[in-house]
Amino acid sequence: MSRRLAGPSCALWLLALAVVAAENITTNSVQLLSDATPTVYTSISTLLLRTSSTTVQFTTVNTSPPPIFRRLPHHHQGSRWGPYFEDGEEPQNVTARVGSNVKLDCKIGMLHDKMVTWLHRKSEQIHLLTVGKVEYSSDQRFRLSFRYPGNWRLEILYVNRRDEGLYECQISTHPPRVKRMFLKVTAPEVFIMDDNNHEILERYYKAGSAVELLCLATQLEDPGDFVTWRHGDEVLNKGVSVNGSLGSSTVLSTLTLEHAQKRHSGNYTCSVGNVASATVAVHILNGELPAAVHHGNCAPNWRSDWLWLLLPLVVRR
Structure with a gap:
C-alpha cells in the first residue's frame, strides 16, 4: 500500500502487525491413531481494523487441530459394564472328604441390581x-456366607455322598450368566468278606x-482313618489283627473268635470312623449245620473281580 499512514493510523498498523506475529503462523501435523499420512487442519479468521479514513484487512491462520476421538478398550469376558465373574466362567472341579465342610466361592463384579442364585443339579433333579x-x-x-464386596459363597457343612453333583451360581441377566462347579465327595469303602474273598452279609x-x-x-486318606470292630454296640479289641501292607490307602483287618459260642451270635460291624461301615450277621448253631449253609456258603453277595486283586494271599494260621 503506497499511501503513508500517520498518527492514529500508524499506531493501528503497528498493533495489527503485533497481533499477526503473536499468532505464530505455523502448520502443525496431527498423527492419526491408525498411523496414516499426516494431515494439516487449518481455519481462517479475519481481523478488521477500521479508522475514519482507512480500512485494513488481515488474514490469520488458526492451526489448532480438531479433537481426536479414541475408541475405549474392549473388555473381554462379556461386558465389563455389567455383572461378570471375577474368576472367569470356566467350570471348576472341587473334591471334598465326606464329613468335611465345603466352601464354593462365587466372586461377582459390578452386580448392580441383579440377583444371584445357587442351584444344585443331580441326575434329573434341581434343588x-x-x-x-x-x-x-x-x-x-x-x-x-456372603463376603464383602462380592463373594457369594455357598457353604456346605458335614458334606456327604448325596451332596455330590453340579452346583451353579447364576446371575439374573438375560440370558443368565452361570458359573458351574462340580463337587466330588470321597469316602472310605468297607467290605466284610469270607476266606474266598466274597463279600458277605450273613x-x-x-x-x-x-x-x-x-x-x-x-x-x-486321613491319619484318623482307622478300622474298628463292634459286636452290636460293644467295641472289640481282642482277636483283632491288622495288615497294612496293601498300600497307604488300603487296610485288611481280621477278626478271629476261638471256640465260638451261642452268645457270639449277632451283628458284627467293621467301620472307618463314622463315615463308612459294613455289617455281617453271624449265627452260631448247635449241632450240624444245614446243608444250604454248610461252611458258611449262604447267599454270598458277589463283588467284582477287582476285590481279588486288592487282597494278597491270606496265610491262615
Missing part, C-alpha cells in the same frame, strides 16, 4: 438353594468252631 441372601433349602447344612458257624471275618477298607 434351589439360595436366592439373593435368602436361603431356600430345607437342609440347614446349606447356607449362604455267616453260619457250628458251636465250638473258630470264626474268622475279613474286613477290607479302601480309599483311606
Whole structure:
C-alpha cells in the first residue's frame, strides 16, 4: 500500500502487525491413531481494523487441530459394564472328604441390581438353594456366607455322598450368566468278606468252631482313618489283627473268635470312623449245620473281580 499512514493510523498498523506475529503462523501435523499420512487442519479468521479514513484487512491462520476421538478398550469376558465373574466362567472341579465342610466361592463384579442364585443339579433333579441372601433349602447344612464386596459363597457343612453333583451360581441377566462347579465327595469303602474273598452279609458257624471275618477298607486318606470292630454296640479289641501292607490307602483287618459260642451270635460291624461301615450277621448253631449253609456258603453277595486283586494271599494260621 503506497499511501503513508500517520498518527492514529500508524499506531493501528503497528498493533495489527503485533497481533499477526503473536499468532505464530505455523502448520502443525496431527498423527492419526491408525498411523496414516499426516494431515494439516487449518481455519481462517479475519481481523478488521477500521479508522475514519482507512480500512485494513488481515488474514490469520488458526492451526489448532480438531479433537481426536479414541475408541475405549474392549473388555473381554462379556461386558465389563455389567455383572461378570471375577474368576472367569470356566467350570471348576472341587473334591471334598465326606464329613468335611465345603466352601464354593462365587466372586461377582459390578452386580448392580441383579440377583444371584445357587442351584444344585443331580441326575434329573434341581434343588434351589439360595436366592439373593435368602436361603431356600430345607437342609440347614446349606447356607449362604456372603463376603464383602462380592463373594457369594455357598457353604456346605458335614458334606456327604448325596451332596455330590453340579452346583451353579447364576446371575439374573438375560440370558443368565452361570458359573458351574462340580463337587466330588470321597469316602472310605468297607467290605466284610469270607476266606474266598466274597463279600458277605450273613455267616453260619457250628458251636465250638473258630470264626474268622475279613474286613477290607479302601480309599483311606486321613491319619484318623482307622478300622474298628463292634459286636452290636460293644467295641472289640481282642482277636483283632491288622495288615497294612496293601498300600497307604488300603487296610485288611481280621477278626478271629476261638471256640465260638451261642452268645457270639449277632451283628458284627467293621467301620472307618463314622463315615463308612459294613455289617455281617453271624449265627452260631448247635449241632450240624444245614446243608444250604454248610461252611458258611449262604447267599454270598458277589463283588467284582477287582476285590481279588486288592487282597494278597491270606496265610491262615
